[in-house]
């Protein structure tokens with residue numbers, strides 16, 4: 001791995017990783033620290049953020065990604081950031097089969113919660129860091145989406161909704177960056193992993209996944225693709241990872257691609 005990207009040394013980068021206390025966020029924090037970046041490890045669970053920080057040499061903060069005031073405070077106190085890994089996420093915990101259709105079993109509180117973490121967390125986080133990136137003209141945002149942002153996920157349709165939402169946000173914001181009046185060296189991209197061996201999936205569901213012959217990705221394998229997204233800096237890309245396949249950019253079969261002008265998000 002080179003010690004710089006386009007002449008910008010990793011050691012000069014300042015990153016915030018959300019959901020850094022566990023799984024993919026913890027592994028991404030470790031990977032960024034290993035490259036020499038300084039990292040703020042943010043999690044709603046302060047103890048887990050501290051544990052990651054202690055292991056990796058990051059700075060721990062407690063952050064609920066759905067709280068815009070908290071974002072402002074953390075950027076003021078710990079920023080500015082030229083890397084944001086917007087990774088915190090939850091599922092509706094309905095992944096077990098039962099007699100009820102998943103949406104019917106979802107109470108209001110859980111619904112609002114998943115929208116707050118998975119959708120608001122990405123929008124509020126992007127807004128909080130973009131100000132500085134737009135002012136300096138440089139920076140990278142990587143969002144942890146999922147293959148559930150590209151294909152259906154029958155056991156958890158609302159999780160699928162949130163991940164499709166952030167994929168749409170990434171693609172649209174990337175188009176806006178491309179069409180900005182002042183050229184910006186800013187990228188926003190999404191990483192879309194298959195099933196990974198983390199706490200978001202309970203043991204019973206993990207067993208069901210593996211019994212179906214699907215291997216679980218390690219958090220470290222996902223973190224490697226996070227670093228690839230930050231290294232290749234493909235604005236608007238969605239990086240797909242599935243066990244046994246090389247990580248690749250997702251390609252849309254878009255019948256209206258040529259019809260939309262670039263200023264509205266179409267391709268050149």
Ligand SMILES: NC(=O)c1ccc[n+]([C@@H]2O[C@H](COP(=O)([O-])OP(=O)(O)OC[C@H]3O[C@@H](n4cnc5c(N)ncnc54)[C@H](O)[C@@H]3O)[C@@H](O)[C@H]2O)c1
Pocket residue numbers: 018019020021022023024025042043044045048063064065066087088089090117144145146147192193194195196197198199200201
């Ligand atoms: N594990 C998978 O199979 C898989 C697959 C594709 C995508 N993802 C996505 O990867 C991301 C990371 O999840 P993971 O698999 O590492 O799970 P995880 O449960 O191990 O980690 C998620 C972390 O997010 C934190 N978090 C939850 N709500 C928060 C909030 N409001 N503010 C800040 N932090 C909060 C949790 O405390 C936890 O530390 C999620 O966005 C998830 O949807 C996971």
